[in-house]
Amino acid sequence: MNLGLNQSISQKIEQKLQFKLSQRMQQAVKMLLMSRLDLSQHLELQLEENPFLDEGSEEELDQQGSELEELTNSGIDNVDKGSEENIDSSQVAEELIEPSDPEPDFGWEDFLDDSISPSERLAFEYSETDGRPQDLESHWSLQDSLLNQIDIITLSEREHQIGVAIIGNLDEDGCLAIYDPIDDGNTYQSKVLNPTEEIAKQIGCEVEDVEDVLIFMQRQFEPVGVPFRTTEETLFLQAKAYGVDNPLVTDIITKHFDALKQNQIRQLAQALHVKTDQVLAARDVISTLDPFPGRRFMPSSSKGQSASERSIIPDVALERVEGKYRAIVNDSGMPRLRLNQFYVDMMLNDFKKLDKQTKKFLESYRDKAIDLLKNIDLRRQTLARITEAIFEVQAGFLEKGVNGLKPLVRREIADGVGVHESTVSRATSSKYVQTPQGIYPLSFFFSAELDTDSGTISTTTVKDKIEHMIAEENVAKPLSDQAISDSLRELGIHAARRTVAKYREQLGILSSSKRRRKWD
Template identity: 35%
Template sequence: MKAKLQTSLGQQLVLTPQLRQAIHLLQLSAVELEQELATAVESNPLLDWAEPEDDSGETESGTDDEAPEPWTETQGSWTSGGTPGGDDNAADRVAEPETLHDHLLWQLHLSHLSPRDRHIGMALIDAIDDDGYLREPLEAIAQALLPETTASVEEVKAVLHQVQRMDPPGVGARDLGECLALQLGLIDPATPGKALALRIADGLMDRLQKAGVAGLASELRCEPAEVETALALLRTLDPRPGGGIGAVAADAKFAMILSGAVAADAYVTPDCTIWRQHGVWRVALSGNATRLTIHRGYESMIGAATGEDASYLRAHLQEARWLLRNLQARGETLLRVAECLVHQQSGFLEFGDQALRPLTLREVAAELDLHESTISRAVSRKYVRTPRGTLPLRAFFASGIATGGGGEASSTAIQSMIRSLIGAEDPRKPLSDARLAKALAASGIPVARRTVAKYREGMNIPSSHDRVRVG
């Protein structure tokens, strides 16, 4: 082959370092962005963390002052009290959901226990899981108190009895039977079926599903009607007493875990906050990106520096300015996307999953005049705090299925309807997938049985055969 030279014309898209950085920052989660900023401050002397501003002080001129108002540091912190009068202060006042541990510790501090017993109580409360059960053995808790506090198992058990008297009823139980017995202990002794319900809770719960009402009545030497009365009383009790504390956030996290949007042990930091003010849904960023600023001391040294020192400082100053501009662009894009989602899914925020309308990335991209990939990066691993709990931004998107009335129903809304139908079914005769499909068709949503089965399995709901409950 003979070597030769030739010329040709062509077009090529080149991503500049600044554009690469903007794309990279947009797809980072809040936690990852915080780590990215910390690394940037360590490596670039021209970057510095901005000091919180006083209400009486003058704001420092620079890139941070040009940021949009909801993106300012003093209004973006969800832990500070804020000053009255600003629109974003309402976002600061969005209630942080109270956890079960917070609720129990609050009651413990109001109790008349000694400091030593209170220390034991704190260890017990720390060992209680989100459902309200104490899974750790008392011996392990007594061992964990060492060397600060030396307590016997009997002492730990005595304090546990005090914790079990707290709200919610049944908290601190070591198994289901004890949980039900604690709740039964608060009921009037004259309640029909209470004595028999206590006997069933004390070791006979596992026998119920196998033996049925008749077999249980034979073992207890009583009439089946009496067992029915006791079982009816047990059904009024809560097998998960801790689930009622912070229920909105817990249900939201559970839905996120089932949908695969977040791992069960993931740490989630919301990027935005949505709240309602005077009947209007509002959105604000909750990030700390504008805590960065230009280091004025090093910036003032550039004029006096010469040679390599001047080149070094100017290069890092340019990098710092690009980073601040890209952070501002990230905030503006994320805020626009969140405002669009709130506008499109206001019914979902108001009424829940069943009001979620079908929405795709392409529709949002068309409304905001952005590329679909930009929307995808903006919602990837981003979370928003709402009155319904902390949700992934992807939860606002859903595929659609045509309804009998000519409209569309989102897959999330259909899953919510299936969950409601199963929740209201007769446990002795649970609804099969075919009957669920007929019930949905009667509501104007024609779906196939296999589609119902796919949604049911996606929500980790067992089949009708496995949901049968005797008695």
């Protein structure tokens, strides 16, 4: 039976127009997305890898400007006059930020990946060697601290071995936890094991021996409350070490901690046969203890650090010049890169005397160095332009603070500056600006709008009003979301109850039932 189906293989040639970013353009996009810290690390790495780069002072950089232009446009052998290094920075800028650019054929996720550090700012310390703020503070981990303590305490060889095993199984919070992975073919889970039993099996000793060393470390080691197996255990250890002499605190921690976490104050008072005020007083004491004592050793960019424990260094600062605010990109502490004078002289004066392999080597690193220097300048210009455009709209913030904010979306800035919206997103991602009102993330100044009786208002301003209302509420009768919505309506702001609830959750504020501090 013939169904009339025939298969054949054929070839055909067709032309297809594709947009593909050059290596320099890809680097420019990547550098624009980087935070100040990430950029500093990137420049340090380039300085180490590229012999054509050197570090110089401001005066040396100014002096080398003419040499850079001469080297870029020189008639050196084997240099194509139409090659990329002869494109000036303004042309590079137009190629990078042109709104009408078609979608490139490389993976944008490589450049928009949030894994390029969330760009929290780490604390900076000055080095005694060169006076430059260091990018990363010297990190002394929890394990480092505990191992140092165990090494200076007199213990038997077996006890020392057990102590090291305990330290090696602590997580970043200081909790002793050992898990057994379970793979049933469909899901990957883990089973929590008894840590003292597992350590005893690993070392070949009695569980009581592990318990003895664990208790010894809990009593003698810093930070207080480490190591621990449960949150209740570390809180109890801290309360005991700090001399908290309140049986109610101990009972709540050891017997009723789940009820406390659920804010079941009235039920706790009934179960413990005390007044609600006594439970609240005990809760206030417990709140001074640290459920994650090991986190104080985490880097400043890690979860759990408060703003006071790290220093934020702005990427750009606003300075008033002749009655107008100008954006000044903060380059302090950054590597001041220049071309290595030795190789510059070699290419300008002795290039024809060099062998082919050496010429190729120098040309390759020269191109990379010049591209990097141009991209640094391009990033600086783009960040400054976008920042100034933001505060042309948000000028009211500079005088009035949050109440002066206007609704603003990135598309509006992109249209004003003449760049693509994605360029604005990259330029403002993980960047901080110093203003007369303090240091803020650049992303803070973008927000949607809500209708008011007289027009529109920034949702950031509305959130600020909600936060102030809750801060000033009667803790015995906290404001409900509907009550807040009604109060906003009295101010002429149209925010439904569900909108208020969404903003409250974004602010990390509990519902009224969980904020209540007194009960009848």
